Amino acid sequence: MVVTTDTEARERVLEAADRLFYAKSAHAVGMDELRAEAGVSLKKLYQLFDGKDALVEEVLRRREEAITAATMKYVLRAVTPQEQVLAVFDWMADSSGTTDFRGCAFINSYAELGPSSDRVTAVVRHQKSGVRGAIAAMVTGMGKPEWVADSIFLLFEGAMTNTAITVSSEPARQAQKAARFLLEST
Amino acid sequence: MVVTTDTEARERVLEAADRLFYAKSAHAVGMDELRAEAGVSLKKLYQLFDGKDALVEEVLRRREEAITAATMKYVLRAVTPQEQVLAVFDWMADSSGTTDFRGCAFINSYAELGPSSDRVTAVVRHQKSGVRGAIAAMVTGMGKPEWVADSIFLLFEGAMTNTAITVSSEPARQAQKAARFLLEST
DNA sequence: TAAGGTAGAGAACGAGCGTTCTCCGTGGCA
DNA sequence: TGCCACGGAGAACGCTCGTTCTCTACCTTA
The missing domain is CATH 1.10.357.10 (Tetracycline Repressor, domain 2)
Incomplete structure (x- = not known):
């Protein structure tokens, strides 16, 4: 199993979110698509961020x-x-x-x-x-x-x-x- | 019953759509909210316009x-x-x-x-x-x-x-x- | 080896969307 | 007056979304 710290996962999520939100606009990107792009489980995604709104804010x-x-x-x-x-x-x-x-x-x-x-x-x-x-x-x-x-x-x-x-x-x-x-x- | 021609109804829909889409952005305005604001039935709304995309285009x-x-x-x-x-x-x-x-x-x-x-x-x-x-x-x-x-x-x-x-x-x-x-x- | 806890996969849930359909009341007309 | 066609109200449908929950597999530790 590839070891991945929370910090690395956070970074991958933020990078993917930034790219996808910018390309398609935030409302057109689902949390599941984001999960797939970042290579992270949905559970971890919600552990790392307090929902989509907070994620958008942090990405900006x-x-x-x-x-x-x-x-x-x-x-x-x-x-x-x-x-x-x-x-x-x-x-x-x-x-x-x-x-x-x-x-x-x-x-x-x-x-x-x-x-x-x-x-x-x-x-x-x-x-x-x-x-x-x-x-x-x-x-x-x-x-x-x-x-x-x-x-x-x-x-x-x-x-x-x-x-x-x-x-x-x-x-x-x-x-x-x-x-x-x-x-x-x- | 108040007589309302299709032309008048069309105009009311376009006016309401323009106002709401601009104020909230199009994806945040549902067809039902638009129907209510324009004072038009959902059936007539879809008679007058070929769906939301076409409506957005015409509003612009x-x-x-x-x-x-x-x-x-x-x-x-x-x-x-x-x-x-x-x-x-x-x-x-x-x-x-x-x-x-x-x-x-x-x-x-x-x-x-x-x-x-x-x-x-x-x-x-x-x-x-x-x-x-x-x-x-x-x-x-x-x-x-x-x-x-x-x-x-x-x-x-x-x-x-x-x-x-x-x-x-x-x-x-x-x-x-x-x-x-x-x-x-x- | 056996037990326990953790994390991932993805099902489930409730809400909201665009769109269509059904039903009913109300008009016009013979 | 009786019939019919029309239009409005809103229920229904299928889908997607954000978010949560369940189950299973695996790793750790005694």
Whole structure:
């Protein structure tokens, strides 16, 4: 028998849930499908998590950390502050290349569950204010006015959804161009 | 007995479905709840529409027309071409004032149903390209480059989602400011 | 080896869904 | 007045879901 600690099982469940929820939306993924994908018994699944709602919430929180880390890799690779700000659009353009890109998981969750789950709404708000704050920190660090940061944030958000809908990295590139213009002309 | 033609019943169903689907997301609204809200028998409901999927599709198409008309009222009220472009953000700010504002119904539907319904995805794409085209027509009519139109479109999209998530018209106003800047400095 | 406890497989359960069907009351018409 | 066709109310059906429960097989330990 393959030894599997609870920690490992937890991780497998969270990874599978993140992938499936994002790809199909949470309500379209049954606990049994998730159990099969994670290679875990239904009993253990309910031992590890307090039901589906709690699992959705934890998946979103985990994804928030993962996305922050992923974008930071792009940001820190850049040299100048301006290139750092624009690097988040490189991340987006690269991410959209994967066939299973479905836009912003937080907006998607808000659309699906927002009205029925305050917990999910809270995580979504947290993520959005985090992204907005991160951009603001970079931009104001460059001496640019705060409204430039907010504008770049909105370009980012619009590009996320439309990159998914149009199945193309063009919105990401377009948003990057607009952000560059805003940074250079202020 | 109150006389009700099929056309009237159809209209009542579509109005109720639009309102409920937008407020709660489609999968959270049962056909029976919809029947009750529209004041129609279940039998007639299924006489008038080929099931829920078809109803969702028709609701989205109807909403596309309604939103186009609503924004056009704002656009045509403005005098200068620049004010016309910026008027769509006035529409957004005003719409967000209603307590049941939940962002872009098409993005929400894409998030909820996109992976399972090509028909819905097609309607969403159609609406997005329509909005993008309408902004492009106004902006290029002003002699501005096309990338300005695309940027304003992305600002619009980002503001729609974040106006809903933050329950505030601030993103709409912020996007408007950014759009004005883009229009004036090119 | 024998007993006991643990964990997995999957049946069971109650609820809710979309959809269809049945029944009954009420109209119009000869 | 008697008949019939229609439409509404809502029961019924088959399915899927989230969640819990049961049973069995195996591993551990004395």
